[in-house]
Amino acid sequence: MRVTIRLFAVLRDLAQIAELQLDLAERTPVSNAIETLATRYPRLQPMLSRSAAAINRAYAKPDDELHDGDELALIPPVSGGC
Amino acid sequence: MRVTIRLFAVLRDLAQIAELQLDLAERTPVSNAIETLATRYPRLQPMLSRSAAAINRAYAKPDDELHDGDELALIPPVSGGC
C-alpha cells in the first residue's frame, strides 16, 4: 500500500522535502512508518522522537495502523498562538 | 459650618435637586447630616438607607465627621460597567 507523508516546520527544513510517498505493508503501525522515514532521512531522527503523528488530520497513537491512501503527518512541537 | 450635599441618579430624581447646602454644627457626623437631609426630603428616606456616602469624593463611614466646605455625596447602589 502507499501512504503520503507530510513534514512541517523544522522537520521539513531538516529533510528538505514537504511531502513524499512510502510503500509499506498493509496495516503498518505509525511507529514502523516513522522508523522507515528515519532510516531514509537520518537527520530527522532527533526531532521525530519529539514529534506527534496525525493520520488524515487527526492525532494518532504509535500503534494505530495505516491504510492505503492515508496521509501521515509528523507534527513537531506546536507553537501557534503568540 | 456649611456642607455641600450632592445627589445622584435615583436620589436626585426623588429629591428633584442635584445639589444643596446644609448648615450644620461643626464636626457633625455623616449619619446626622443624612438624617437632616431625610427630614427635609422625606421621599429620600427609603433609598438613603441603602446608599453609601462619600466625603470629598472618597467613601466615608457613618461616624466620619464633616468639616466646613466638605462635599458630602450620597451614593445609591452603583450599576456601572454594563
Added chain:
Amino acid sequence: MLNSSGDFIALVPNALKIDAAMVHLVDEHIGGVNIFLGLTRGEKNAAGQALLALDYEAYAEMALHQLHDVAKRARAQWSIVKLVIWHRTGRVAVGEPSVLIAVASPHRAEAFAACRFIIDTLKAEAAIWKKEVWADGTHTWVGGG
C-alpha cells in the same frame, strides 16, 4: 486624560471606538492584549416592554479618581505595558458598548487577569449609575427600586 503611568482613562459622552483604543496599545514589549467590551443587551421588562437603551450617569470627579485607583491597583499586581479604561456617560442604545477596558501585557495571563479585575472592581465600586429606558417611555434606575 493620561496619568503618570500613561494609562488612558476617561468618561466619554459619545460612542466608544475600539480602533481609537488600539492606537494607544503600541509598544514592542506587548505580547498579549485582552479587551473587554460591555454592551447594552436587549431584554424585556415584566410589562413586556423592550429595552431601548441605558442612560449612564457618573459622579465624574469621584468616578475618574476611582478608575485611576483601580488602574494603580492592577499595575501593582500584574505587569501592564498599556492600559485603557473608558466608560460611557449618556444614552447607550442596545448593541452599543458602555465600557471598554484594554490591557496590554508582556504575557497573556497577566492581560486576562488584570482586565477581569478591572471590570469586576469598576462594577462594584465606581460611582456610576444606569437607568433603563423602555419602549413605552418609562424608565427605571437599576438598583433604585
Added chain:
Amino acid sequence: MLNSSGDFIALVPNALKIDAAMVHLVDEHIGGVNIFLGLTRGEKNAAGQALLALDYEAYAEMALHQLHDVAKRARAQWSIVKLVIWHRTGRVAVGEPSVLIAVASPHRAEAFAACRFIIDTLKAEAAIWKKEVWADGTHTWVGGG
C-alpha cells in the same frame, strides 16, 4: 469560513484587523465581548540579536479542523452568541498580531472564560508552528532545537 454555528474561523495570510472582527460581533443578545490579541513581542536572543518577526506555518487542513473543534467545545461549555478565531500565517513583525480571538456572550464571565480556554487550547494543540527571524538573518524554529 462560517461554520453551522456562524463562527468566523480562519487562517489569514495578511494583517489581522480588529474592526473587521467587530463587524461580526453584532447581536442584541450580546452583553459582554472578550477579545484576545497575541502579538509578536520584541526580544533579543543569546547572541544579542533583536527579533524582527515570527514566521507562522500551519498544517492548514488539520489546524482549521482543530479550531472548529475548539469552538465546538467552547460552545458546549459556555453561552456564546458570536465567535471569531483568526490565526495568521506567514511573517508577523514585532508589534503585529498573530492571533485574534473574540467571544461575544450574554454575560462577561462566559466571554472571559471561553476566550481564555480557546487561546490556551489553540496554543497547546493546533498544528501551527513559528520560526523566529533575527536581525542578523538567522532563524530558529520554536521548540525545534
